[in-house]
Amino acid sequence: MPEALPPGSGRITVEGLGKRFGPVEAVRDLSFSVEPGAVTGFLGPNGSGKTTTLRMILGLVTPTTGRALVDGLPFADLDSPGRVVGAVLESHGGHPRRSARAHLRAAAAAIGVPDARVDEVLELVGLTEAADRAVGGFSLGMHQRLALAAALLGDPRILVLDEPGNGLDPDGIAWLRTFLNAFAASGRSVLVSSHQLAEMELTAQRLVVIDRGRCRFDGTVAALRDGHGARVLVRPADPERLAAALVADGLTEVDAVEGGWLAVASADAVRVGDLALAAGVAVHGMTEERIGLEQMFLRLLAGEEAA
Known part of the structure; x- marks a missing residue:
């Protein structure tokens, strides 16, 4: 070289x-x-x-x-x-x-x-x-x-x-x-x-x-992942109560999924766990999900379309 x-x-x-x-x-x-x-x-x-x-x-x-x-x-x-x-x-x-x-x-x-x-x-x-x-x-x-x-x-x-x-x-x-x-x-x-x-x-x-023809993202791969590539799957005792606490803290992309789980986009397990504790909601299961660049790319463009 x-x-x-x-x-x-x-x-x-x-x-x-x-x-x-x-x-x-x-x-x-x-x-x-x-x-x-x-x-x-x-x-x-x-x-x-x-x-x-x-x-x-x-x-x-x-x-x-x-x-x-x-x-x-x-x-x-x-x-x-x-x-x-x-x-x-x-x-x-x-x-x-x-x-x-x-x-x-x-x-x-x-x-x-x-x-x-x-x-x-x-x-x-x-x-x-x-x-x-x-x-x-x-x-x-x-x-x-x-x-x-x-x-x-x-x-x-x-x-x-x-x-x-x-x-x-x-x-x-x-x-x-x-x-x-x-x-x-x-x-x-x-x-x-x-x-x-x-x-x-x-x-x-x-x-x-x-x-x-317009710029949708300019930054590191890590920054894109933080914004579009990470989500937490959590199974709370009271999904509605935890969802309300998450949204109130700025985590607006919260979706209910099968089996009583919530999918929380642009979050990590520590933040979700702390918010659940503060809201007095028991957590019966939680995992972090990392997606690939292809899915991040599609999610980024889909978000721009919605905007």
Whole structure:
């Protein structure tokens, strides 16, 4: 892995970003930042504006409003963009009859990188043995690795990846997770869009969730879990009395479930137990339930719909 960079290098800043395509508002007043030292997961349903946002960050789409900055500058103003940002928006590329090594050498020449770097990135992504094979015979997973190798040629301090796990087998996905976390741990930045929510829960330290072009959540995975991913199941002697005490203390998402149990969202067992004691309600059973990122994601969006 590359050596760590000085603190503060490799920051992406999105400020009031918006994009219209005719009558369609694809992105609206979107603001967030991507900080060095962490993998930031960029999540949202199909059509939410993720790819459009990534393309605006990379200078491929002109914003209607706002701006996106990379190291404090628009992408187009970077002196050597290939040495600052490595991007993968599409996995397929290169002439199908050209070898992986030849494809990468052409890309390296375009950004002024020596050929020796080609062998380094081939080894990094696990394609050394396939380096002289024609790209046209690659599987989707191999194309993903080749695209990542091209993004790494300039030894960038930022990676911007759109669905990099598509086509990878379980071993490949585990390898990608380890690679991205090591890259971020070296003091660099990773912004990765993915539909593989279970994998993002294992990979990302921060999340930006958008829907219909607007930001719905920006923070750590732990913060999302605190708001949408934890609930307590409690079986009180007097469900109505305990429910009233919970609501009065601000726990408004209290639902009766089968068998005399109450489901209390955004709570922990200690708080529920203390409130039950204060209300004089005996508790005959209690357990904490932690849900996965996929369920948290759906619950977050469902809450926004209701609002």
